[in-house]
Amino acid sequence: MTRLLHPSLPDRPGGVPVTTPIYQTSTYELPRTPEAAEIASAVAPTGYYTRYGSPNAAEAEAMLAELDGAERALLLGSGMAAVSAALLSNVRAGTRVVAQTNHYTAALTLLRDVLPTFGVDVALVPQEALPDAAPGADVVYAETPSNPAMVLTDLAAVRAAAPSALLIVDNTFATPYNTRPLELGADLVAQSATKYLNGHSDVTAGVLTGSAELVGRAWETARVLGPVCHPFEAWLLARGLRTFPLRMARHNDNAQRVAEALSAHPRVTAVHYPGLPSHPQHDLARRQMTGFGGMLSFTVATPEEAQHVLRSTVLAGNAVSLGGTETLITHPASLIFSHGGTSDTVDASLLRLSVGLEEPEDIVEDLLRALDT
Numbered sequence: 311m312t313r314l315l316h317p318s319l320p321d322r323p324g325g326v327p328v329t330t331p332i333y334q335t336s337t338y339e340l341p342r343t344p345e346a347a348e349i350a351s352a353v354a355p356t357g358y359y360t361r362y363g364s365p366n367a368a369e370a371e372a373m374l375a376e377l378d379g380a381e382r383a384l385l386l387g388s389g390m391a392a393v394s395a396a397l398l399s400n401v402r403a404g405t406r407v408v409a410q411t412n413h414y415t416a417a418l419t420l421l422r423d424v425l426p427t428f429g430v431d432v433a434l435v436p437q438e439a440l441p442d443a444a445p446g447a448d449v450v451y452a453e454t455p456s457n458p459a460m461v462l463t464d465l466a467a468v469r470a471a472a473p474s475a476l477l478i479v480d481n482t483f484a485t486p487y488n489t490r491p492l493e494l495g496a497d498l499v500a501q502s503a504t505k506y507l508n509g510h511s512d513v514t515a516g517v518l519t520g521s522a523e524l525v526g527r528a529w530e531t532a533r534v535l536g537p538v539c540h541p542f543e544a545w546l547l548a549r550g551l552r553t554f555p556l557r558m559a560r561h562n563d564n565a566q567r568v569a570e571a572l573s574a575h576p577r578v579t580a581v582h583y584p585g586l587p588s589h590p591q592h593d594l595a596r597r598q599m600t601g602f603g604g605m606l607s608f609t610v611a612t613p614e615e616a617q618h619v620l621r622s623t624v625l626a627g628n629a630v631s632l633g634g635t636e637t638l639i640t641h642p643a644s645l646i647f648s649h650g651g652t653s654d655t656v657d658a659s660l661l662r663l664s665v666g667l668e669e670p671e672d673i674v675e676d677l678l679r680a681l682d683t
């Protein structure tokens with residue numbers, strides 16, 4: 311048994327691997343010197359214990375910090391791990407948090423139901439009113455464009471209204487390709503890397519970017535709560551990130567084409583896409599975004615018609631999540647109760663599209679056929 315567990319391995323002559331190997335280990339043999347204590351006490355050490363960090367997480371973090379222009383990035387096991395680490399590491403009883411009524415449903419549950427049980431004072435305000443409501447807040451939490459309403463938050467206006475508040479932004483929909491919140495005054499950016507950053511619908515991960523101090527504080531919280539991004543997931547994410555700008559350029563182009571085609575269809579009553587001049591915040595979108603992203607939502611005349619379209623698309627699959635290579639369609643009102651949300655802000659005639667990388671005419675044809683049948 312001992313020989314089985316400690317085989318003598320042959321030397322491995324040859325070059326070094328071109329891609330980073332997957333460090334599929336939960337722990338690391340440490341030097342038997344005082345350096346071991348230094349490794350153990352570092353923020354996100356890469357060779358200590360995988361809940362603390364790993365070489366694969368560190369590689370993805372270096373790429374993600376680069377994309378956001380951030381001092382440091384922290385990779386976690388899901389977008390919600392990033393959102394909750396960002397908030398939990400910066401609030402305590404009595405902290406005043408101001409956030410939007412439009413948020414991804416689980417973030418809304420955290421803000422509305424979980425944080426108040428710890429004595430955190432949370433105010434949720436209509437998204438466009440966030441700059442007006444921000445003065446006096448200790449923490450402002452924004453999401454832009456918001457899921458699924460596609461409403462924008464004016465980040466520079468929030469920053470100007472509350473210069474000393476900690477501003478946390480969920481940039482999942484826009485991605486750093488289209489919006490760079492740190493340059494607009496945000497302190498911490500939270501993103502679901504499950505979506506565009508990875509881009510292939512095969513990983514659940516999340517990322518926080520910001521100053522080394524804020525990211526270090528979030529790491530302390532995450533280390534205790536334990537939402538690890540495992541080495542294989544981190545490796546897949548780093549692979550996905552290598553084509554991120556190429557994919558985003560195509561997502562932006564395809565979504566613009568789809569948004570325009572849907573706008574021209576008589577059975578579509580509204581299209582919510584920041585790249586359309588008809589979007590009420592198109593001017594803000596042009597100021598704040600360098601491209602308008604791959605997400606859009608649209609309404610038809612009735613909830614039944616929305617259900618009909620959902621059942622009739624062939625190319626666009628009915629699945630939650632977004633940002634993959636394939637076009638996905640969802641009917642948020644059918645799903646929102648199962649996620650503990652409320653229907654206050656979600657129209658039952660609204661469908662959400664994550665526009666994929668297929669030929670744009672094929673996506674348009676699929677949708678128009680579903681609308682026409």
Ligand SMILES: Cc1ncc(COP(=O)(O)O)c(C=O)c1O
Pocket residue numbers: 388389390391393414417453457480482483501502503504514515516631
């Ligand atoms: C805007 C936004 N933020 C955060 C999340 C949470 O991400 P994850 O599912 O990776 O936890 C999602 C998921 O859909 C999202 O759409």
